[in-house]
Amino acid sequence: MSNAPTSTRALEQLLLPAECLLCHGLLHGRDANRIVCPVCRHRWRPVRPPWCERCGQPEPHFGACRLCAGWPAALTAVRSAVWLANGAREAVLALKYRGLPRIADDLAEAMALVRLPADGPSVLVPIPLAPKRLRERGYNQSDALAAALARRWHLPVARELLARVRETPTQTALTPETRLANVAGAFTPRHGRGVGLPGRTLVLVDDVFTTGATLAEAARALEQAGARTVCGITFARAVIPDFT
Ligand SMILES: [Zn+2]
Ligand SMILES: [Zn+2]
16 A cells, blocks of 8 residues: 555545445545445454463463464464454455455554554564565555554554565365464565564564464564564454364
8 A cells, every 4th residue: 555656546536436335325524535434344343352362362262272372482472453244354355355455544443453462662564475466466455454554553564574485375274283284384584584673573464364374474484584572463353163
């Protein structure tokens, strides 16, 4: 979004009717530039505690949390703003597939309410797309979210730390272990070891959390490059089937 030319953005606004993407209610006044109206945004259901302090999964746990057991040590906390329901799924699909990066601003508003248990200065790191996917889509949806969130949190965005080596095949397998195997090696640090931003918490930004496999793999690459503390934030969290 931030690197979309102004003319593209203006054109997008001209072509789009000023109505809510989800309920088609009219957008007026200070909501005229939005994609989703306040009523629909209020229908998104926040993810609330009690949850696993590490992965933020609120399902009741018996014994150790299996969801985050295989995560790299550097990935200390992940939180999601809302459940992938009540129109949040449609909003994510619009962000990813309907060429509406401007909707990132509506999503980031919900994300900005999340409190990450990170202390000290932070840097937002969008989950990168592989170059081919980026060319096809024209923008990276995680980058659009990171840019919109950065404006609200007054944080820098670091796009140069991570590269995506390959896209992940559609994640049909649902256990945390198979999802981790599915994304293994998908990311690489851009500049080899030691690039890290000393003393900074790196906050990975993505659209949807399902088992956290993508965030875990990206954190692994950052850890290899010397990052000590990595957190993650996503707009939505998918309800996953019980895999026990
Ligand atoms: Zn609406
Ligand atoms: Zn957990």
